[in-house]
Amino acid sequence: MENIKAKKKYGQNFLIDKAVLNGIIQAMPNNNNYLVEIGPGLGDLTEKLVKYKDMTAYEVDTDLIGVLRSKFQDEIASNRFKLVHKDVLQAWEGQNTLHEGKYDLIANLPYYIATNIILRALEDANCEHIIVMIQKEVAQKFIAKVNEKEFSSLGIISQLLTTDSRILFDVPPESFNPAPKVVSSILYLRKDMTKSLSDDFKKFLKACFSQPRKKLSKNLSSLLEKAEISKIFSALNIDENKRPHEVSASLYSQMYTKVKNGREESSRG
Numbered sequence: 375m376e377n378i379k380a381k382k383k384y385g386q387n388f389l390i391d392k393a394v395l396n397g398i399i400q401a402m403p404n405n406n407n408y409l410v411e412i413g414p415g416l417g418d419l420t421e422k423l424v425k426y427k428d429m430t431a432y433e434v435d436t437d438l439i440g441v442l443r444s445k446f447q448d449e450i451a452s453n454r455f456k457l458v459h460k461d462v463l464q465a466w467e468g469q470n471t472l473h474e475g476k477y478d479l480i481a482n483l484p485y486y487i488a489t490n491i492i493l494r495a496l497e498d499a500n501c502e503h504i505i506v507m508i509q510k511e512v513a514q515k516f517i518a519k520v521n522e523k524e525f526s527s528l529g530i531i532s533q534l535l536t537t538d539s540r541i542l543f544d545v546p547p548e549s550f551n552p553a554p555k556v557v558s559s560i561l562y563l564r565k566d567m568t569k570s571l572s573d574d575f576k577k578f579l580k581a582c583f584s585q586p587r588k589k590l591s592k593n594l595s596s597l598l599e600k601a602e603i604s605k606i607f608s609a610l611n612i613d614e615n616k617r618p619h620e621v622s623a624s625l626y627s628q629m630y631t632k633v634k635n636g637r638e639e640s641s642r643g
């Protein structure tokens with residue numbers, strides 16, 4: 375490993391299992407989209423990806439940028455590979471998208487910011503497919519269905535914004551150097567490019583799941599009067615004893631519409 379010591383603070387667990395690398399390549403969507411990778415690390419996955427498509431990779435670690443520049447000097451010179459030395463979350467802050475044009479995100483993500491990265495990619499209007507390695511526990515939240523104990527705001531956001539969401543396969547700790555403490559999974563999300571969610575809806579979801587094991591009606595009392603909650607629940611046929619994970623994504627969306635309409639009505643007086 376090019377004399378580079380993995381840095382814990384950047385979530386560096388380098389993938390060393392060739393079968394897993396090939397599995398990710400096989401999962402690549404067959405389309406004309408551009409490719410973006412986050413955290414190319416030592417470039418093992420990048421090396422395979424760049425054979426198929428032109429791509430951009432975002433890497434925060436200065437030491438790795440040096441390794442990658444020399445490893446991919448030909449691809450960089452011929453513009454097939456663009457290497458951006460930047461914290462990817464800052465890149466998103468600056469421009470709202472990681473690429474001007476439709477792209478797919480393929481990455482072995484740094485786990486300490488994996489959830490944030492997926493939420494940003496779901497919001498990025500140019501990103502169509504998300505194929506990422508993350509902790510299995512987090513992947514399960516993104517694909518969870520109503521009534522499952524893992525069903526949370528992440529599952530709701532993902533259901534409302536995607537047409538397909540799956541775990542492709544699990545990856546054991548031994549497939550990495552150094553080995554992480556947890557089992558990982560490859561998460562696959564295909565977005566519905568016509569959909570988006572407002573920040574206000576996400577705030578509403580946050581309130582709904584503020585105490586995940588309490589009743590939804592109790593959590594909603596931080597936002598609404600008791601009478602209003604009862605009115606909305608009865609209109610949508612939601613049992614007042616339901617816990618947040620027992621209500622479907624579609625009902626959350628309908629509930630939010632009613633809350634918003636109620637706010638608009640009261641502001642009109």
Ligand SMILES: C[S@@+](CC[C@H](N)C(=O)[O-])C[C@H]1O[C@@H](n2cnc3c(N)ncnc32)[C@H](O)[C@@H]1O
Pocket residue numbers: 384385386387388389390412413414415416417418419432433434435438460461462463481482483484485487
């Ligand atoms: C789990 S490693 C994956 C490395 C490599 N792709 C592989 O599969 O072996 C995560 C990578 O993300 C990089 N990284 C960590 N935080 C980042 C950030 N905020 N922005 C961009 N890259 C980041 C790390 O330096 C590291 O290269």
